[in-house]
Amino acid sequence: MIPHAFLQDLLNRVDIVDVVGRFVQLKKGGANFMGLCPFHNEKSPSFTVSPTKQFYHCFGCGAHGTAISFLMDHTGLTFPEAVKELAQSCGLTVPQEPSSFRGGSGEGYAPGPSKAVSVALTEVMQAACDFYRKQLRGAPNAIAYLKKRGLTGEIAARFGLGYAPDGWQNLETAFPDYRNDNLVEAGLVIVSEKNDAQGQSRRYDRFRERVMFPIRNVKGNVIGFGGRILDSGEPKYLNSPETPLFSKGSELYGLFEARLAIRELGYVLVVEGYMDVVALAQLGFANAVATLGTACTPVHVQKLFRQTETVVFSFDGDSAGRRAARRALEACLPHAADNRTIRFLFLPKEHDPDSYVREFGADGFGEQVDRAMPLSQFLLNEVLNDKELDQPEGRAKALFDAKPLLQALPANALRVQILHMLADRLSTPFAEIAALCDIDSRAAAVARRAVPKSERRRVTGQEQRALRNLVMYPSIAKALDQESEQTLVLMTEHGELFGEVIGHARELGADAEFPVLKDLLQNGPNAPTYEDIFQEILAYDENGRDLMIDPADESASERVQEQKKLLAEELQATVIKLRHDSYRARLDQLARQATLSAEEVAEFSELSAKAAQIKAARVVSRDS
Numbered sequence: 001m002i003p004h005a006f007l008q009d010l011l012n013r014v015d016i017v018d019v020v021g022r023f024v025q026l027k028k029g030g031a032n033f034m035g036l037c038p039f040h041n042e043k044s045p046s047f048t049v050s051p052t053k054q055f056y057h058c059f060g061c062g063a064h065g066t067a068i069s070f071l072m073d074h075t076g077l078t079f080p081e082a083v084k085e086l087a088q089s090c091g092l093t094v095p096q097e098p099s100s101f102r103g104g105s106g107e108g109y110a111p112g113p114s115k116a117v118s119v120a121l122t123e124v125m126q127a128a129c130d131f132y133r134k135q136l137r138g139a140p141n142a143i144a145y146l147k148k149r150g151l152t153g154e155i156a157a158r159f160g161l162g163y164a165p166d167g168w169q170n171l172e173t174a175f176p177d178y179r180n181d182n183l184v185e186a187g188l189v190i191v192s193e194k195n196d197a198q199g200q201s202r203r204y205d206r207f208r209e210r211v212m213f214p215i216r217n218v219k220g221n222v223i224g225f226g227g228r229i230l231d232s233g234e235p236k237y238l239n240s241p242e243t244p245l246f247s248k249g250s251e252l253y254g255l256f257e258a259r260l261a262i263r264e265l266g267y268v269l270v271v272e273g274y275m276d277v278v279a280l281a282q283l284g285f286a287n288a289v290a291t292l293g294t295a296c297t298p299v300h301v302q303k304l305f306r307q308t309e310t311v312v313f314s315f316d317g318d319s320a321g322r323r324a325a326r327r328a329l330e331a332c333l334p335h336a337a338d339n340r341t342i343r344f345l346f347l348p349k350e351h352d353p354d355s356y357v358r359e360f361g362a363d364g365f366g367e368q369v370d371r372a373m374p375l376s377q378f379l380l381n382e383v384l385n386d387k388e389l390d391q392p393e394g395r396a397k398a399l400f401d402a403k404p405l406l407q408a409l410p411a412n413a414l415r416v417q418i419l420h421m422l423a424d425r426l427s428t429p430f431a432e433i434a435a436l437c438d439i440d441s442r443a444a445a446v447a448r449r450a451v452p453k454s455e456r457r458r459v460t461g462q463e464q465r466a467l468r469n470l471v472m473y474p475s476i477a478k479a480l481d482q483e484s485e486q487t488l489v490l491m492t493e494h495g496e497l498f499g500e501v502i503g504h505a506r507e508l509g510a511d512a513e514f515p516v517l518k519d520l521l522q523n524g525p526n527a528p529t530y531e532d533i534f535q536e537i538l539a540y541d542e543n544g545r546d547l548m549i550d551p552a553d554e555s556a557s558e559r560v561q562e563q564k565k566l567l568a569e570e571l572q573a574t575v576i577k578l579r580h581d582s583y584r585a586r587l588d589q590l591a592r593q594a595t596l597s598a599e600e601v602a603e604f605s606e607l608s609a610k611a612a613q614i615k616a617a618r619v620v621s622r623d624s
């Protein structure tokens with residue numbers, strides 16, 4: 001079973017606009033994105049995707065859900081498959097915990113760092129950054145190195161460049177307590193296996209005698225460092241280790257500094273090293289970013305497309321550059337929506353972007369960018385090069401290589417165009433290529449989810465209302481005390497359903513919301529029974545809008561709070577009514593018996609008293 005905390009963390013990390021955007025053309029409309037609903041036929045868009053709430057809602061057909069259910073309904077994946085795919089796209093592994101439906105503590109999965117931890121580590125990183133910057137001023141050798149690379153003081157300051165001097169414990173002067181574990185946690189200080197004279201483990205600075213490049217997140221906080229050695233030592237580049245703040249598979253060097261220029265120039269340029277980023281900024285290309293010594297990942301690509309619709313990768317012309325380009329291609333495929341442009345720039349073997357601009361000027365480099373190879377061309381080259389296309393074996397091999405790449409593309413116009421080009425080059429009919437690549441089988445998904453009516457149990461009356469209120473606003477479950485929960489679980493006809501809903505709601509905690517709960521219920525044992533309730537909730541546009549409300553919109557969110565409060569009160573009243581009804585039913589049963597045991601007599605009088613008490617309380621509350 002997948003821990004609830006993981007699901008919530010996952011849904012916080014993926015961008016639903018991006019997930020849906022792979023399949024549906026979305027346009028910004030106010031706070032949300034709009035498009036033509038992929039689940040019903042329509043000519044004007046009623047399909048809405050909310051980036052703040054991270055779910056979609058169709059005002060035409062009531063389709064509604066999270067990134068997980070979108071993948072399931074649109075591509076036919078099962079729940080665990082969809083979770084796994086999303087997790088991979090942001091570099092997470094899906095944890096498993098033993099099936100402990102209720103009372104599961106969610107242990108075994110550590111969600112992102114707590115706020116207190118990130119704040120403490122961020123402060124430590126900023127203090128280190130200030131320290132390194134100050135050191136640079138007094139380091140003529142480092143200044144000479146940066147000058148030799150053509151950098152001005154202004155650019156060095158913009159990127160916050162610094163210097164970690166020679167020596168083992170320089171950071172001792174930057175922090176009041178060098179043995180503070182936050183320094184280790186932040187990746188600045190390393191704990192040695194050897195002990196010092198006092199028997200304590202020795203500690204020393206990770207970065208020594210290096211030019212320091214602070215790595216900032218999108219908020220501008222320093223979350224890691226890259227250190228480059230001044231001359232010939234090894235390793236040439238040293239990065240911060242993985243820390244609660246920093247994960248190199250998802251961060252890009254220079255993205256924070258480049259954001260404005262990316263917007264102005266209309267594209268982002270992805271290069272191989274941080275020195276390239278800084279040098280290019282100096283030479284008029286302030287829109288460059290770099291991966292941090294890793295291949296480009298789908299998470300990187302996703303981040304880039306949040307900034308712009310056009311991404312140009314620049315790779316060195318050597319074989320390592322080719323390999324890196326291939327990895328980048330694979331990371332890009334799922335994100336290649338029709339409104340996006342992805343290009344690959346291969347410089348001549350002897351050049352990197354920095355040296356190219358120096359030799360041919362900004363205009364020369366600009367021309368190279370304009371002429372960079374489109375994704376479709378690069379993909380076809382990868383598939384067709386080195387194949388004997390005049391032989392059946394060569395064409396079959398090309399098709400074999402093409403299949404996974406084409407399958408990774410969204411089902412859009414670009415994919416159709418690439419299929420046509422491939423059909424042309426392989427002298428094979430389009431339909432045959434499509435069939436051999438197995439890429440048009442997504443209609444199955446929706447059919448799979450249609451449930452035969454006979455499997456449904458019908459929940460009616462006050463139980464139905466109580467269940468519906470809990471499903472729509474699961475956070476109201478926290479107002480239920482133990483006695484009320486027991487009433488719902490033990491004294492109702494459909495207690496199992498209440499148990500399931502309340503169990504999920506409690507595990508989801510204060511952030512419990514309808515879309516995630518819906519995912520969970522739809523993939524639980526009683527899925528068919530909840531369909532009527534989902535439909536009842538989603539049939540009303542009003543409910544759709546309430547669920548969409550941005551928590552930042554105070555007046556609207558106040559209205560929803562008010563609504564939740566009313567429903568919570570209604571739920572409470574229903575609980576009491578259910579309890580009363582259950583006492584009455586038992587009393588009737590006892591009354592019909594010919595003889596009562598001593599215990600049953602006691603029970604009878606106790607229940608009568610309780611029922612009378614409830615009745616009296618309800619009369620009072622109705623009068624007041």
Ligand SMILES: [Zn+2]
Pocket residue numbers: 037038039040047058059060061062063
């Ligand atoms: Zn629809």
